[in-house]
Amino acid sequence: MSFMERLARFFYGRNGMDRLNVGLIVLYLLLGVLTVFFRRNPVLQLLMLLLIALIIFRALSRNLEARQRENARFSAWWERVAPFWKRQVRRLREIKTHRYRKCPHCRVILRLPRKRGTRTVRCPKCGELFKVHIPF
Numbered sequence: 001m002s003f004m005e006r007l008a009r010f011f012y013g014r015n016g017m018d019r020l021n022v023g024l025i026v027l028y029l030l031l032g033v034l035t036v037f038f039r040r041n042p043v044l045q046l047l048m049l050l051l052i053a054l055i056i057f058r059a060l061s062r063n064l065e066a067r068q069r070e071n072a073r074f075s076a077w078w079e080r081v082a083p084f085w086k087r088q089v090r091r092l093r094e095i096k097t098h099r100y101r102k103c104p105h106c107r108v109i110l111r112l113p114r115k116r117g118t119r120t121v122r123c124p125k126c127g128e129l130f131k132v133h134i135p136f
């Protein structure tokens with residue numbers, strides 16, 4: 001029996017890697033970045049150890065129903081928060097050329113070319129005028 005067959009047989013009936021586990025691995029890596037600033041912090045080290053234990057437990061678990069329930073709850077939460085973080089990443093990527101401002105009348109977020117100073121902008125959605133200040 002080849003190694004891959006053995007591996008497939010071992011994971012048969014187990015949860016394996018799902019979206020929640022990928023999220024937990026990303027969290028683990030983020031905590032790993034923190035260790036650069038808080039070297040040998042016992043709380044951080046304990047947290048990372050517990051996180052690894054949880055990831056392994058979830059991957060090897062045979063209680064598929066419970067694991068799928070957790071995964072569904074995580075997915076629902078992620079669908080809600082992901083658009084916000086995607087917007088922040090886009091803001092950072094375009095920081096040299098554009099600024100994002102919310103229209104005070106209709107709350108829509110406008111992507112404006114980066115021109116320093118104060119100026120009046122007309123919202124393309126509601127047509128109202130408002131002042132925009134871009135300091136840098």
Ligand SMILES: [Zn+2]
Nearest residue numbers: 103106123126
């Ligand atoms: Zn508007």
